[in-house]
Structure formats: C-alpha cells, structure tokens
Amino acid sequence: MSGRKNDRLAGVRAFFAVIWRNPMSRVGFLILLVFLLMAVFGPMLIPELKSDYANRLQPPSREHWLGTDLAGKDTFLQLVLGSRNVLLVAAYAGLFAVLIAAVVGIVSGLQGGVVDQVLMLFTNVVLTMPSFPVTMILSMVIRITDPLVFGLVLSLWSWAGLAKAIRSQVLSLKHREFIEASRLLGISKLNIIRYDILPNLVSYIAVNFISIMKGAITSSVGLMILGLVPFQGNHWGVMIQVALSQTGALMGSASMVYFLAPVVCLMLFQLGCYFFANGLDEALNPRLRA
C-alpha cells in the first residue's frame, strides 16, 4: 500500500516538475496560485466591509489602494473578497460539467448500441443550441442563491463538447490490447473504467476542466452584467455590473478604477487559466513532450 502511495507522490512531483519546466505553464501556475491564495485566505483576514458615504468614489490613495466604490467601500478589499466566489462558481461549474461529460462519454463509448445513440442524440441537441442564451433562461428559472447552484446552472450546458470528445477517446481505447486483456481476465467494468480508462483520460479532462472554468467565468460575469442573476455577495461580476449601471463608469467618471479593477483581475485570471491549460496539455500529454 505504501508503495503505491510513494508512487503517487513521485507522480505528483514529476507532474509539477513538468509544469515548472514549461515557462508558459509556470506563469499560469503562479497566477492561479496567487488567486487561489487570495480566495482562500483573503476573506479570513478582511473584516466585513462597511459603507462609508463620506468617502465614496475616491481615487486610489495610500489608505484605499484602488479607491472606493459608490458606497465608500474599498475596491481592493472587495476584489479580494470577491475572488472566493469567482473561483468557487468557476470550479463548481467545471467540476459538474466534467462529471456529466465523463459519465455520458464513458457510458456512451463503452456501452454502444441504443444507449450510445440516445446519449449522443441528447448531446448533439445540447451542442447545437447556443449555450449562453440557454443559460440566460435557466438562470431565470432556477433561483440562484449561492455559488454551488450558480456553478450547476453554468455547467448544465457546457459539457456536451467534452462528452463527445471523451466518447471518441473511449472508442479508440476500447479495443486496445490492454483493455481486451483486462476484459478477458474477467475484470469488472467498473474496474476497467477505473484502472484502464480513466488514467488515459485524465490529461484530457484536466485541460478541459480549466477551459470550462474559463468559459464559466466569462458567462457568469456576462449573466451578472445583464442583471439576470440576483447574486448576493461579493463577486467581480457584481462589481462590474454596479460600476456600469450605477456609476456610469463608461462616461469616464471617477469610478473608472472601480470598473477596471475587476476587469483587469478577470483578464489576469483568464490569462492564468489559458497559460496553465496550455502547459498542462504538454505536461500530461506524453505525445506533445519534446
């Protein structure tokens, strides 16, 4: 047992070594790490923000690093507080989407026949309908109150492409020798999935997890800007929406900083995801390694 544990540890170390070696994924990793730390520890260190109408829409100063919003709250602290929900929503969305996609893809690929046809029909229907409008409608039907539900709503329409890709990977794996061998040995289907199929899909799933997360952030902020999500709490999308709808950030008023700060953060985060996913692809995919 301990032997396997050591193996795994070595595997993890090798994994990070590969990520570190690639400059692109190193940068991405560092960016994501900063945001992760911010999301985990930020809210612990910062007390509840209080409105302070005497100091509203202040430009950046030593006291308020990025100025204040229209209620006099510190922009920088709001950014830090918001990062937790941004990450949570995105991670939940990625997680659910990957789960649905993996189940649909693997079952469809392994089972074949009618099950495959029905599942693929369903997948194609989902794939054909543009996801953002559907998410708009879903967000109206389902009452979004916390990051978990929000993530679920976002994931409901973003798994189809991955499911198809996983299915075709499973199909190509299905008749390789090592899986045929496992089957002949009488190993159960669940164990074949667990030990033979999943390890071969992990890299693919990991890369897609990141890109689904990226998409989820884009559409979550989009939904917030349209005002369709009555999300209570700190989130960069809420900041952008408030900046645009209530302070006229576009007209170049003092609140420009308040608008730009979350936008820049969003950009950095997306950039981190993009770099990390690129590097991850190389790190986990032996064929791409030079």
Added chain:
Amino acid sequence: MFLVIQNMPGNPVETLAAEISRTENLEMELAIAKAKSILNYDPDIPIMQRLLNYLAGVLRGNLGESMAYHKPVVDLVLGALPWTLLVLTVSLTLSFSVGVIAGIFIAWKRKRWLNALLNVWQSIFGSIPDYIVAYLLIFIFAVRLGWLPARGPYSAEVTPGFNAAFIGSVVRHAILPVMAYFLTTVANWTIGMRANAIGVLGEDYVAYATARGLPQKRILIHYVGRNSILPMITSLAISFGFMFGGSPLIENLFIYPGVGYYLNKAIARRDYPLMQGMYFIMIVVVVLSGLLAERLYVVLNPRLRER
C-alpha cells in the same frame, strides 16, 4: 435536415418548461397568463399538446403575439434577424479572411517575432471576454474620441431606405460591434490556419511544386491555401453559433435591435412568446449555418466532388 428536425422540438419544450415553473412561482403571472390564453397560450393543456400547437403555428408562420410589444412575434423576429446577421456575417467574414491570410503568411515566413506577436495577441484577446472588449471600445472610440456612435443601428435623422445617408449611418453604427467580435476571434483563425499551413507546407506536393519552379504566389494560394483552409470550414459553423450565443451581451451593450437584444428584453419582461420566437430563430440560423458550412466544404474539397 436530420439535425434540423431533431433540434427544433427540444427548444419550445425548454422554454415552455421555463414558463411553467414561472407561472407556478408567481401568482400574479398566473392572472396575466389567463388573459393571454387568447394568444394561443394556455398553461392548462398538456405540454405535448402545447408543443404540437406551437409547431403547427410555426408551420403556418405564426409564432404567437408578443406580450410586451403587442405585435406578432414573426414581425419582431424578421425585424431583428437582419441586424444580427449583418453584424455577425461581416465580422465572421472579416476575421476569417484576415486570420486565414495572416496564418498562411506567418507559417510561410516563419519569423520569430510574428509568432510572438500572435501569441501575445491571443493571450490578451483570448482572455478578455468579448463584451468587455466591447465596453472598452465604446469607452475609447465613442466616449473619449467621439468618432463613432455607440448605440442603435442607425441615427435618428436618416430615413430608412436605399439612400446613401442611411447606408452610411448603418455602416458607422456597425463598426464597433463588428470590431468587438473581430478583435476577439481573429487570433483563433490565425492560429488554426498557421498550424494547418505548417502541416501542408511539409507535404511532398508542395516540395514538388517548388521544385517545378512554380511562382511562390501560386504555391501559397493554390497548393497551401486551398488545402489548409479545408479543416477551418467546419469550425466556421461552430464559431457562428458561438457568436450568435454571445449576441445578447454585445447587442444589449450597443442597444442594437438584433435577436440577442430582443431575447434579453423578452427575458427581462417575461415575454414568453417572444422568447420562444427569438430562440427558435437562433436555432434555425445555427443549424442552417451548419448545413451551409457542409455545402461549402464539399464545394471547396475536390476529393468530395462527384465526377
């Protein structure tokens, strides 16, 4: 055609489900819904029946009547569609052709700084959502510089019709939305095309063509271009669908009366018939664009041509 038939029924069910839970949630809505039952809209009959009614209506060109605008949905849909199609086709054509040409050029030149430039561009515009790009464009070109109008499809002074003032105004109003799409998508095409072109450049027939002493231009266009463009055609339809899906945000921002704008309005006002209508047309257009891309693929690929 197979896909068309299969995808249409899913949509009204989806929206109808949305309606049902809405009406169950809100008592007020129920009363209003009763009044609207005259509009071929009755929550009491079973969902399949309603779906059939709706589909029958669709076949007769009747999509119901908008609750908020008090107009037939068909009129609204047909009024909105041209605007969305205008912006989307122009920006897609633009970004596709620029991307394809730039991709071949970069693959052919193999200059280090060109690749670096492309990567930087993609990193930046691949990570900002297109609606944020649109905001920034409005801020820079409409608010700060005042060069271009930021809202509406054309200015109020011109009369719609086939005259120079109207067309000029439409073009000026379309520039910023098109730019927003173009800036965010062009790098994808360039990168895809570069990868394909590099692959094709390594093929034997290109080496042979060079050996035969054919002019560089001919090799690039006829040998490399045509062969590396093929895999891109299929992504055209996907990209079109994706842009269509993003249109609620962009059109809302520019107050551009396209499909996305009305869809957004319909959702905000709980205008179910309008919602269904806009959704319906979205799916029809996306599916049609898929079929069109397939046709284009056959036309461009000599291997699939019938002898």
